[in-house]
Amino acid sequence: MSVTFRKLALVGIGLIGSSIALAARRQNLVETIAIATRRAETLAEARALDLGDIYTLDAAEAVRGADLVILCAPVGAYGALAEAIGPFLEPGAIVSDVGSVKEHVVKVVGPHVPEGVHFIPGHPIAGTEHSGPSAGFAELFAGRWCVLTPGADVPAAATARLVAFWQAMGSMVECMDAAHHDMVLAITSHIPHLIAYNIVGTVADLEADTKSEVIKFSASGFRDFTRIAASDPVMWRDVFLTNRDAVLEMLGRFNEDLSVLQRAVRTGDGPALEALFTRTRAIRRSIISAGQETAAPDFGRPHEAAPPATPLPVRDHGGGDDA
Amino acid sequence: MSVTFRKLALVGIGLIGSSIALAARRQNLVETIAIATRRAETLAEARALDLGDIYTLDAAEAVRGADLVILCAPVGAYGALAEAIGPFLEPGAIVSDVGSVKEHVVKVVGPHVPEGVHFIPGHPIAGTEHSGPSAGFAELFAGRWCVLTPGADVPAAATARLVAFWQAMGSMVECMDAAHHDMVLAITSHIPHLIAYNIVGTVADLEADTKSEVIKFSASGFRDFTRIAASDPVMWRDVFLTNRDAVLEMLGRFNEDLSVLQRAVRTGDGPALEALFTRTRAIRRSIISAGQETAAPDFGRPHEAAPPATPLPVRDHGGGDDA
Known part of the structure; x- marks a missing residue:
């Protein structure tokens, strides 16, 4: 089973989308990366960061010929996006996403996924408080969980391929029910x-x-x-x-x-x-x-000189705290 | 005005007390450090860490001859401690604390502080989630605020001396009303x-x-x-x-x-x-x-390889987050 995809289409290119682009490229998981986004400024930023190979404001164009499509836009935009790209999805392609909710995604995207296309909703539990294409970095998923919620009709081989893709980017993967x-x-x-x-x-x-x-x-x-x-x-x-x-x-x-x-x-x-x-x-x-989590005190935030990293003690108190 | 104190008595030796001991020693702010605590095990730990010069289970003994007394025990123990040490406080000494509340401290400690002793409640806003004498480190107060709430009857010179003590340990100091x-x-x-x-x-x-x-x-x-x-x-x-x-x-x-x-x-x-x-x-x-606070993504927690430290952008989203 090959982890490599011929063409990855990223629909949306914020923190998560740009991190996937960087990680997939670094790990040689894709031949071509197509990036679609709604705003010309964001697309220009993605291009300036050299995140992909194809840049377009038309999601349908991005997914044409793609064997892996990942929706990385805000979940609220999924319904319209799925409707727009549905007719252009290639038989045998995997369609996934990175949204923080999954039942809703099944509900709004599912109906637009044609027969023969494998819909496997996903949620990489990784991120920072920063957003936008310049916030991404290839190590974002390293050591983090990614949850996949494949429906009952998805072939095991398709799910295994997407699991391998996320694992190659450093994620630990778990499959579960969307609800x-x-x-x-x-x-x-x-x-x-x-x-x-x-x-x-x-x-x-x-x-x-x-x-x-x-x-x-x-x-x-x-x-x-x-x-x-x-x-x-x-x-x-x-x-x-x-x-x-x-x-x-x-x-x-x-x-x-x-x-x-x-x-x-x-x-x-x-x-x-x-x-x-x-x-x-x-x-x-x-x-x-x-x-x-790290046990380093105060998340290892700098206190001028760095504090020692000690294990978390549970002991009798003798004093104050971060109050 | 000298920042140096002849004898510092730390009553309680948890994270804050031990950090004061280490910082005051490193900055040469005290000649002698006396450490009192309620439990023999904690005292033995403080001694093993070489945090002070005098170790005692008797708070009254620790404060005898001290020109700076800092209560570093849990606030709930303050009333009994103040009653125990009150008669042994030296005229001209400064009595302070590190508790997270201040009006209550004024109420329970104040009445036990004899005439001629300067009572200046304090609260270093610093800490980690760890506790106990081994959790302390000399840099804990560096760049952190310390609030002092001196009463109206405290001479300005005494307050200035305590302000200088905290500043020498790296704190920024602000005085305000306890309430x-x-x-x-x-x-x-x-x-x-x-x-x-x-x-x-x-x-x-x-x-x-x-x-x-x-x-x-x-x-x-x-x-x-x-x-x-x-x-x-x-x-x-x-x-x-x-x-x-x-x-x-x-x-x-x-x-x-x-x-x-x-x-x-x-x-x-x-x-x-x-x-x-x-x-x-x-x-x-x-x-x-x-x-x-640092603007490093995710507090600079490790993602295998370190992420780049970027400024906090506020921009149009194009994707997911740490959801």
């Missing part, structure tokens, strides 16, 4: 983003003098939320418009828990607070053991 | 921690199979919350027990905003979502301009 993906991502990603956007919004509404102090003292916790809340606004709008049910379900659980916690603060219930704050450490340790 | 400190920190630090603890708790309650997937896919946003929620549980219990009013006030605003956002998700109000998500980017840019 399950959406529920897991609602709590790992969508709710954290919603909450981060919310608290940054709360700060934005503070009185001007307090707000400037919040920025000054942001290293005490708030700062980490602002990175999350700096992600692409249109992409996130689409996530919440298209994964509504799973988001509302998980948000309901979050709100219930927050009410209990708020009550513990109001009534001064020290044991309840300490019990929760202790229990949550175990999750952190699991994430570090799973290789999904 | 104002508590309100600013409620939103920059206490609410972010409360929310992070809460969502990590929500995940801890998920069904076992979903939970393992949440850990696997945590890089999509959730991971950043777990770092915050890995901080010292006792310290954070004390924060919420002692800064209740400001925390409940800010939590009320957060909850109001979250209800509006939840409604926008439920009704599918795309323009409202996009408007909020766009507005919050400005706060992130202010924090980077203020030097409180």
